[in-house]
Amino acid sequence: xxxxLIDLSSLFRPIWEMSGKEADQDYASKTTVARVxxxxxxxxxxxxxxxxxxxxxKELAPTYKAQRPKQEEPLYHQLxxxxxxxxxxxxxxxxxxxxxxxxxxxxxxxxxxxxxHEVVIASxxxxxxxxxxxxxxxxxGSVSMKSLRSGELMGxxxxxxxxxxxPDQMRDWLCLVGDASDNIVGAKGIGAKRATExxxxxxxxxxIYANLGNTCDALGLTPSVFTALKESVHICxxxxxxxxxxxxxxxxxxxxxxxxxxxxxxAELEDTMxxxxxxxxxxxxxxxxxxxxxxxxxxxxxxxxxxxxxAEKEKQSTAMVHVEWAQTLEPRSLSAxxxxxxxxxxxxxxxAYGTAEAVLLAIMTGRELGIxxxxxxxxxxxxxxxxxxxxxLMAALVLRSGKAKQFEIIERTNERATIxxxxxxxxxxxxxxxxxxxxKRAGRVKPGSGWEKNPADxxxxxxxxxxxxxxxxxxxxxxxxxxxxxxxxxx
Numbered sequence: 001x002x003x004x005l006i007d008l009s010s011l012f013r014p015i016w017e018m019s020g021k022e023a024d025q026d027y028a029s030k031t032t033v034a035r036v037x038x039x040x041x042x043x044x045x046x047x048x049x050x051x052x053x054x055x056x057x058k059e060l061a062p063t064y065k066a067q068r069p070k071q072e073e074p075l076y077h078q079l080x081x082x083x084x085x086x087x088x089x090x091x092x093x094x095x096x097x098x099x100x101x102x103x104x105x106x107x108x109x110x111x112x113x114x115x116x117h118e119v120v121i122a123s124x125x126x127x128x129x130x131x132x133x134x135x136x137x138x139x140x141g142s143v144s145m146k147s148l149r150s151g152e153l154m155g156x157x158x159x160x161x162x163x164x165x166x167p168d169q170m171r172d173w174l175c176l177v178g179d180a181s182d183n184i185v186g187a188k189g190i191g192a193k194r195a196t197e198x199x200x201x202x203x204x205x206x207x208i209y210a211n212l213g214n215t216c217d218a219l220g221l222t223p224s225v226f227t228a229l230k231e232s233v234h235i236c237x238x239x240x241x242x243x244x245x246x247x248x249x250x251x252x253x254x255x256x257x258x259x260x261x262x263x264x265x266x267a268e269l270e271d272t273m274x275x276x277x278x279x280x281x282x283x284x285x286x287x288x289x290x291x292x293x294x295x296x297x298x299x300x301x302x303x304x305x306x307x308x309x310x311a312e313k314e315k316q317s318t319a320m321v322h323v324e325w326a327q328t329l330e331p332r333s334l335s336a337x338x339x340x341x342x343x344x345x346x347x348x349x350x351x352a353y354g355t356a357e358a359v360l361l362a363i364m365t366g367r368e369l370g371i372x373x374x375x376x377x378x379x380x381x382x383x384x385x386x387x388x389x390x391x392x393l394m395a396a397l398v399l400r401s402g403k404a405k406q407f408e409i410i411e412r413t414n415e416r417a418t419i420x421x422x423x424x425x426x427x428x429x430x431x432x433x434x435x436x437x438x439x440k441r442a443g444r445v446k447p448g449s450g451w452e453k454n455p456a457d458x459x460x461x462x463x464x465x466x467x468x469x470x471x472x473x474x475x476x477x478x479x480x481x482x483x484x485x486x487x488x489x490x491x
Contacts, residue, residue, distance in 0.1 A: 002448045003112050003256065004046040005105045006036060007123035010148055012082060016075055029081035034354025036086055039122055041381075042449075045256045047092035049104035050083060056098050057242050064242060066183050090260035096249045106131055106245030109143045111253055116140035118448045124148045125181075126174065127243055129159050132167040142447060153446060164196035172205035175239040176232075184239050187232035189224060198225075205236060337363050340373065350377050361387060369397060369477065389479045391461035394468040401475045405429075407467065409460060417459035421467040432470065434462040 012032045019028040040046040057064045087093045094104045105121055109131045112119050116135070121128050121143065128145055134156060135141040144155045152158070156167055165173045176195035178186025190198075202208045202219065208229065211219055216226035341360035344350055353359045359377070365387040366376025379393035398404050403424050411418035415436055422429030436445065436455050439462070445451040450458050468476045 001044040001112075001257075002042070002118045002120070003108075004040055004043040005108055005119060005121050006039065006046065006048045007101050007105060007121070007125060007128070007148075008032075008048050008050045008079075008082070009101050010123040010125055011035060012079060014148075016078060019078075026078070026081065029078045029085070030355055032078075032082045033085045033089075034358065036091065037089070037354040040091075043120070045092075045260075047094055047108060047256050048083070048086055049101040049108070050079075050093065050095040051100045052095055052097050054098050055100055056246075057100070061238060061242060063183055088262060090262045092252070092256050094251050096251060099246060099249050102127055103246040103249050104251060107247045107249040107251060108253065108256075110247045113141045113143050119143045120153070121145045122148055126163075126170070126179065127182075127245070129154070129163070129167055130170040130243075131245060132156055132159050144447075163192075165199050169199050169204065171240055171243050172199055174243050175205055175236040178239070179243070182242070184242055185235060186239065187228050187236060189228040190232075194225065205240070209233065209236075337367075344373075344377065369393075371397075387479060389465075389476065391464040394476050394479075395464045397475050398468050398472045401472065403472060403475065409463075412456050412460055414455045415459075417456065417463050419460070419463040419467050421471045423471045430467075430471070432463045432467040434459050434466065438462075 012028065015031050015035070016028045019031075024030070036046075036048060055064070083093050083095075094108070096104060102125060105123070105128060109119050109121060113133065113135075116139070119142065121131060123145065124147055131143050132145050132155060133143050142155070144153055145159075146153050154162065159165075159167045159170070163170065163173060173192075173195050174184070174186070176187050176190050176198065177192050178184050186195075198208060199205075202211075208219065212226070212229060213219075216223050219226075221229070338356075338360055341363055342356045345353065345356040345359045350359060353362065362376050362380040363373050365380050366373065369376075371379070371393070375393075379390045381388045381390075395407065398407050404422065405424045405426075406420050406422035406429055408420050409417065410420050410431070411433070416433060417435075418431050418433040420429050420431050436451065436459065439445050439451050439458070465480065469479075
């Protein structure tokens with residue numbers, strides 16, 4: 001399984017800091033929830049890990065994170081809204097008293113790695129690089145880290161390329177360098193470059209101190225580095241304790257393997273789901289009355305008139321009344337579309353869109369492309385505010401347009417695919433080919449991704465998207481696939 005572990009504080013804080021200019025007072029919580037839904041695409045399971053207000057690190061070192069501004073109640077209120085909404089949407093939201101999100105992530109990463117799962121940690125915190133690893137001797141299981149700032153996915157090789165040390169050396173590296181974001185001071189006078197050189201040569205901080213001796217000659221150090229290490233023994237000892245992830249956090253790990261089931265729509269919505277919505281105002285209309293044709297009143301009817309009257313009554317009492325039906329659920333105005341978007345989002349059947357506004361954007365995009373609401377919900381995805389189409393929808397739009405003489409798969413293997421694109425009115429077709437090697441050069445082939453599981457389908461999808469934009473830009477509106485924006489489409 002591919003499991004995503006999200007560091008909520010690392011995700012939420014930058015959004016909160018930018019929310020001061022927004023008119024919507026709940027901008028931070030709504031945006032964070034939408035980001036979580038967006039990030040969870042392509043994963044089999046996801047958990048959101050949270051800081052508790054108390055931390056064992058703060059009790060161990062009062063200066064820990066002391067430089068950060070005091071948290072105000074509005075921030076905690078927005079965080080509560082985020083956690084409540086994500087829990088309602090069916091996500092695992094993990095928090096343990098006295099522990100930070102880093103500890104929850106470290107404990108979960110250890111457990112799932114040992115069971116052979118592919119774990120991705122979403123965070124901007126360097127501390128979590130120490131959890132990155134891959135199985136050895138043919139064992140399955142891996143832990144990688146996805147930066148919330150750059151989107152970079154880092155395995156052991158990428159961590160070493162960035163910091164110069166292996167993931168298992170990151171704690172010692174941070175002890176020497178320090179971590180300004182957590183107010184952890186390092187060894188005075190030793191920067192990142194020097195720390196990297198020391199660990200590359202001596203493997204670990206424990207080895208350095210075990211062989212340091214009383215002079216700089218034992219390890220071949222300069223006097224200044226020797227003095228810095230000597231004076232920083234207690235600093236590094238405390239720093240290592242603060243930096244080390246706790247893996248003994250008691251969490252309901254089994255919950256992550258349960259199907260993500262969102263709460264049902266609120267009662268007030270359910271009451272209107274079967275009603276007819278006015279196409280112009282979006283208001284719920286009462287059901288039309290089924291009125292019988294009036295029978296004229298007869299003062300002193302004759303026998304023939306009485307027989308006719310009785311026959312007419314009998315006819316009306318047994319006849320089926322025909323009621324005209326209209327497709328009222330398809331929005332015919334912006335207000336009706338907004339009402340429908342809210343109803344669809346509240347149903348939680350399309351909770352991955354994150355907000356009702358994102359659902360509305362998908363509906364409006366579908367209307368411009370000439371497809372209905374539910375087809376749009378199944379085939380259009382909103383990635384960071386940008387609509388993307390499924391490859392199947394692109395192909396369907398091209399074929400439906402009547403502007404294609406040929407749009408046909410002529411080659412499909414696990415190595416490559418080719419599609420023949422021939423626009424009506426042109427003299428000859430062109431062939432569009434895309435291969436797994438092309439995807440590798442673009443950095444799209446990642447462990448457990450669709451490019452590894454279904455390479456033939458992925459190559460076909462890429463060919464369809466390229467060919468559709470190249471020959472029929474007026475049909476597909478030059479839109480892109482999720483994969484082309486760096487996201488993998490969920491199965």
